[in-house]
């Protein structure tokens with residue numbers, strides 16, 4: 001694969017375009033039956049371990065609708081980059097979408113799927129609040145105010 005990319009930059013960029021288009025198609029077709037009805041709760045951001053450095057973001061998406069949805073984009077006016085990460089036991093990877101089942105929940109929590117926030121406009125401090133704008137495949141965009149919590153904070157503690 002990488003050898004073929006190197007042989008012709010033109011073909012390489014053409015392939016990349018096809019791959020990107022394919023990803024978008026998948027992200028935009030979470031299923032057509034039933035309505036998505038999503039809400040976001042419990043958002044918070046543990047203080048970055050390094051001042052102004054990379055932070056995680058956690059929240060819960062609940063879908064009380066009868067149709068599946070997907071979280072396809074997260075952004076913030078207070079940070080250049082917000083990406084979605086999927087965790088396994090030993091690794092994590094950036095993903096373009098996270099599924100929200102019909103009548104289900106998407107949990108972004110410690111040790112599991114999470115947001116990664118980088119490029120802060122202003123280094124965050126405990127007590128600050130960061131706006132997160134969540135875009136869903138079925139068309140809804142939800143803005144939440146995520147408080148910055150101490151590094152070791154856990155919900156309910």
Ligand SMILES: [Cu+2]
Pocket residue numbers: 085092093114115116
């Ligand atoms: Cu991550």
